[in-house]
Amino acid sequence: MEESSYSKDKLYARLYDYSKKYIPYKSLSKLGIENLSPQKLAKFSITIGSNAVFGILSYLLIVFFKPFPDKSPLYLTLLTIVVLSAFLGGLNSALLTTIIISSETYFFLEAYYKTNLELTLYVQLVFFISGAIIISYLINLARENSEVKRLKIQEKKYADTFIKLHDEYRIAIKNIKARDEFLAMVSHELKTPLTIMLLKLHSMLNSVQRESLANFSIPQLMKVLKNSEQQIKWLKSMINDLLDISLITTGRMNLLLEDTDLASVTKQVEQSFSELLKREKYKIKINTNSPVIGKWDKVRIEQVITNLLSNAIKYGERKPIDIRVFKSGNQGKFIIKDEGIGILPQEQKVIFDLFKRTTGQEKYRKGLGVGLFITSQIIKIHGGKIKVSSIPAKGTSFTVELPLKK
Ligand code: ADP
Numbered sequence: 193m194e195e196s197s198y199s200k201d202k203l204y205a206r207l208y209d210y211s212k213k214y215i216p217y218k219s220l221s222k223l224g225i226e227n228l229s230p231q232k233l234a235k236f237s238i239t240i241g242s243n244a245v246f247g248i249l250s251y252l253l254i255v256f257f258k259p260f261p262d263k264s265p266l267y268l269t270l271l272t273i274v275v276l277s278a279f280l281g282g283l284n285s286a287l288l289t290t291i292i293i294s295s296e297t298y299f300f301l302e303a304y305y306k307t308n309l310e311l312t313l314y315v316q317l318v319f320f321i322s323g324a325i326i327i328s329y330l331i332n333l334a335r336e337n338s339e340v341k342r343l344k345i346q347e348k349k350y351a352d353t354f355i356k357l358h359d360e361y362r363i364a365i366k367n368i369k370a371r372d373e374f375l376a377m378v379s380h381e382l383k384t385p386l387t388i389m390l391l392k393l394h395s396m397l398n399s400v401q402r403e404s405l406a407n408f409s410i411p412q413l414m415k416v417l418k419n420s421e422q423q424i425k426w427l428k429s430m431i432n433d434l435l436d437i438s439l440i441t442t443g444r445m446n447l448l449l450e451d452t453d454l455a456s457v458t459k460q461v462e463q464s465f466s467e468l469l470k471r472e473k474y475k476i477k478i479n480t481n482s483p484v485i486g487k488w489d490k491v492r493i494e495q496v497i498t499n500l501l502s503n504a505i506k507y508g509e510r511k512p513i514d515i516r517v518f519k520s521g522n523q524g525k526f527i528i529k530d531e532g533i534g535i536l537p538q539e540q541k542v543i544f545d546l547f548k549r550t551t552g553q554e555k556y557r558k559g560l561g562v563g564l565f566i567t568s569q570i571i572k573i574h575g576g577k578i579k580v581s582s583i584p585a586k587g588t589s590f591t592v593e594l595p596l597k598k
Pocket of ligand 1: 507563
């Protein structure tokens with residue numbers, strides 16, 4: 193369909209270019225006929241041109257059939273010409289052809305019938321003209337129907353394209369809005385730790401300038417330094433997350449695949465949290481017997497486990513956390529289960545999206561809503577899957593599946 197309308201357009205354009213040689217467009221535009229499109233002009237030329245050709249053809253036929261007394265074959269042949277004309281040029285062209293042919297017939301056959309037979313010629317002509325009109329009308333109807341069908345298909349195609357473009361536009365607007373909100377949030381999140389650090393340093397500097405360093409006890413100094421260290425760590429993790437997002441969204445996150453044991457990585461991560469776990473009085477249980485080795489990026493897998501464990505601590509309400517690492521078929525599985533605040537069913541669908549946080553957890557520690565996005569993307573790049581199941585106020589369980597063989 194597309195091909196044929198494309199080739200038609202090409203034909204029209206060629207005809208138009210060709211016609212420029214012979215048609216004085218400048219003078220036409222002076223007459224007010226400026227809006228002559230290549231399509232209109234080509235159709236017009238085809239209609240007039242085909243009529244001229246058919247007129248000459250019928251003229252030759254009439255001259256050729258003239259000596260025969262029975263005119264039926266002649267009229268049938270002339271009718272074929274009208275049919276052809278209707279088929280190519282539509283109703284107007286067929287009517288024009290009918291008029292040309294009837295005039296020619298009348299002009300040439302009049303002499304043949306002579307005076308007393310004139311009525312027969314008129315009757316024959318009336319039959320011919322009515323037959324030609326009916327046939328032209330029917331052919332035109334069929335032509336229009338097929339044109340309507342073609343236009344309907346095209347209309348549907350345009351409607352589909354419009355809907356697609358509209359959807360893309362809506363997504364783009366949504367993304368721009370999300371990016372603006374994100375920039376506002378990131379600026380705020382980056383500013384807060386810096387402001388806190390700056391305030392603390394200021395007050396320290398003031399005290400030292402006004403009084404002396406001797407007034408500072410080591411524990412006081414340590415407190416300020418520890419706080420600064422924490423703020424810097426938070427800043428660093430935020431900047432790392434932002435860099436990861438940029439790597440993921442631009443498809444530049446490359447993996448360094450090596451033999452990695454999921455069980456020992458889990459234990460290492462848990463060790464790195466030991467101080468916090470002790471301080472927050474968390475009980476954590478890791479169930480794993482044998483190594484679960486696959487070709488994975490060790491650092492990225494560490495990042496996944498760290499994200500999931502830190503969320504379990506963050507939203508786990510100080511209740512026990514249970515971790516299981518095992519092989520299942522050709523998958524390495526990691527399941528982490530907490531008994532914390534849980535996630536509403538409708539929110540479970542969006543927590544892996546960028547910048548999505550569940551409602552009402554603002555009071556639980558700060559966060560950008562990027563950890564699970566990065567986690568799920570790292571797993572996806574490894575060819576694995578992550579699933580969540582949760583009951584609000586009862587707890588949450590995340591299951592990670594990683595292919596043991598690529
Ligand atoms: P955030 O920095 O906000 O923790 P994440 O992408 O890690 O970002 O998590 C997205 C959201 O999913 C969190 O804001 C939280 O609402 C919800 N969430 C993640 N893990 C848990 C969990 N273990 N229990 C309850 N809610 C969770």
